[in-house]
Amino acid sequence: MQLLKQKIKDEGTVLNEQVLKVDSFLNHQIDPVLMQEIGKEFADRFKKEGITKILTLESSGIAPSVMTGLFLGVPVVFARKRKSLTLTENLLTASVYSFTKQEENPIAVSGNYLKAGDTVLIIDDFLANGQAAKGLMEITAQSGAKLAGIGIVIEKAFQDGGAELRNLGVKVESLARISSLANREVTFAEEVTI
Amino acid sequence: MQLLKQKIKDEGTVLNEQVLKVDSFLNHQIDPVLMQEIGKEFADRFKKEGITKILTLESSGIAPSVMTGLFLGVPVVFARKRKSLTLTENLLTASVYSFTKQEENPIAVSGNYLKAGDTVLIIDDFLANGQAAKGLMEITAQSGAKLAGIGIVIEKAFQDGGAELRNLGVKVESLARISSLANREVTFAEEVTI
Numbered sequence: 001m002q003l004l005k006q007k008i009k010d011e012g013t014v015l016n017e018q019v020l021k022v023d024s025f026l027n028h029q030i031d032p033v034l035m036q037e038i039g040k041e042f043a044d045r046f047k048k049e050g051i052t053k054i055l056t057l058e059s060s061g062i063a064p065s066v067m068t069g070l071f072l073g074v075p076v077v078f079a080r081k082r083k084s085l086t087l088t089e090n091l092l093t094a095s096v097y098s099f100t101k102q103e104e105n106p107i108a109v110s111g112n113y114l115k116a117g118d119t120v121l122i123i124d125d126f127l128a129n130g131q132a133a134k135g136l137m138e139i140t141a142q143s144g145a146k147l148a149g150i151g152i153v154i155e156k157a158f159q160d161g162g163a164e165l166r167n168l169g170v171k172v173e174s175l176a177r178i179s180s181l182a183n184r185e186v187t188f189a190e191e192v193t194i
Numbered sequence: 195m196q197l198l199k200q201k202i203k204d205e206g207t208v209l210n211e212q213v214l215k216v217d218s219f220l221n222h223q224i225d226p227v228l229m230q231e232i233g234k235e236f237a238d239r240f241k242k243e244g245i246t247k248i249l250t251l252e253s254s255g256i257a258p259s260v261m262t263g264l265f266l267g268v269p270v271v272f273a274r275k276r277k278s279l280t281l282t283e284n285l286l287t288a289s290v291y292s293f294t295k296q297e298e299n300p301i302a303v304s305g306n307y308l309k310a311g312d313t314v315l316i317i318d319d320f321l322a323n324g325q326a327a328k329g330l331m332e333i334t335a336q337s338g339a340k341l342a343g344i345g346i347v348i349e350k351a352f353q354d355g356g357a358e359l360r361n362l363g364v365k366v367e368s369l370a371r372i373s374s375l376a377n378r379e380v381t382f383a384e385e386v387t388i
Contacts, residue, residue: 029307030256030270032263058253059272062224066257069226076224078253113223 001041001175005188007034008154008176014184018156019100026125026153027060038175039067042123042151045173046072049148051121053077053114055136057107060125064153068123077114079107079136092142094135099128107132109139116144127152127174130161137170149173156181157189195235195369199382201228202348202370208378212322212350213294220319220347221254232369233261236317236345239367240266243342245315247271247308249330251301254319258347262317271308273301273330286336288329293322301326303333310338321346321368324355331364343367350375351383 013021025031042064054076056065062078069076082105090111095104114120122136133150140147149171155162157177165172179189207215219225236258248270250259256272263270276299284305289298308314316330327344334341343365349356351371359366373383 023304024307025269028271028274028304030260030263030272032260032270033267035260036264059256059274062253062256063260063270066224066226066229066260069224070230073227075219076226076257077222078224080222080253110217110222113218 001038003034003037004153004176007031008178008186012186014181014186017181018159020154020156020178020181020186022154026063030063032063035063035067038064038153039069039071041175042068042121042173043071046121046149046151049121049171050119051148053118053145054121054123055079055109055114055140056123057081057132057136061123064125064151065123068121068151072121075113077109079109079139081105081107092139094138094142096135097131099131107135107139109143111143114140114143114145118143118145119148120145121148121151123151123153125153127155127161127165127172128159130164133161133165151175154178195232197228197231198347198370201225202372202380206380208375208380211375214348214350214372214375214380216348220257224257226257229257229261232258232347233263233265235369236262236315236367237265240315240343240345243315243365244313245342247312247339248315248317249273249303249308249334250317251275251326251330255317258319258345259317262315262345266315269307271303273303273333275299275301286333288332288336290329291325293325301329301333303337305337308334308337308339312337312339313342314339315342315345317345317347319347321349321355321359321366322353324358327355327359345369348372 011024054065057079065076092109120140152174155174155177177189180187205218251273259270286303314334346368349368349371371383374381
């Protein structure tokens with residue numbers, strides 16, 4: 001997705017060979033027009049999959065997911081990273097390991113909003129080791145819903161997550177795939193679709 | 195806002211006299227079409243204020259804020275509830291007391307995205323005691339930006355926050371104002387604009 005790649009080139013900050021900071025339009029400040037374009041693009045790539053629900057993870061997954069949900073005409077459910085006082089019954093849970101924080105974190109979705117019969121599109125802002133995506137897949141499996149695929153805004157293609165998921169036969173659509181962050185520079189890989 | 199009130203009537207669950215659960219369309223599952231209508235409504239109510247930035251709090255404030263930002267043509271910044279590894283310099287911070295959790299929680303915004311010269315619209319999902327709104331106002335003040343007003347999706351008008359903020363002269367626009375949750379029933383108050 002050219003608009004996104006240009007935005008990454010213009011505004012992304014490479015902190016080191018592993019970390020790209022895109023706080024100016026995705027992870028802290030959000031560019032609503034870019035989110036709308038991202039939503040259109042995801043909707044276009046998954047429109048034939050019979051999606052009934054989008055599943056994402058708070059907080060950075062919410063904006064692209066809501067725009068995608070608008071174009072696909074389906075609701076969005078965001079997994080919570082901690083327990084909420086008003087969210088205690090009928091929970092679907094998974095554990096997500098964060099390499100940056102070096103800790104396991106629980107994520108949870110209410111079984112009221114994800115069920116057998118749903119066809120799920122998982123959306124997330126980043127794909128690196130695939131831990132968050134796998135957690136969301138586990139929750140989808142627990143619910144009995146069918147997984148249609150995974151939409152990723154930015155994939156770090158030099159890490160293992162994308163290849164692992166595609167090897168499982170999962171349809172993973174990444175709008176920007178980064179092959180390297182070496183020399184404080186963003187290098188893009190070609191897009192891959194299975 | 196009639197559409198929102200109807201949604202609250204149809205899908206809201208009154209847990210007790212203080213707590214209304216709207217997990218089916220706002221706080222866990224999100225209805226993108228309703229968010230679009232909410233965004234249109236906020237944009238309409240604040241279009242003459244010269245807004246340059248929307249400030250909200252993760253996670254439930256993000257969806258209505260992004261839609262409002264789309265209609266007003268301005269970026270959204272969401273305050274983080276905890277420190278992020280890639281968000282460490284030039285922080286604007288405030289402390290928000292949660293009555294439900296009975297604890298103080300820090301919230302933080304990067305000073306890179308909120309500055310003197312900005313005119314800020316604060317948006318949040320709920321207004322009860324006004325603690326979150328006051329925290330976001332404090333961050334706005336720290337940045338040197340001008341506060342244009344506060345847009346609230348659901349105001350619990352039987353709690354003090356709304357009256358306190360309006361008494362300070364702040365323009366508070368709530369799309370649904372609830373006067374009571376007694377007898378497990380939602381009763382709406384009239385809308386108030388100053």
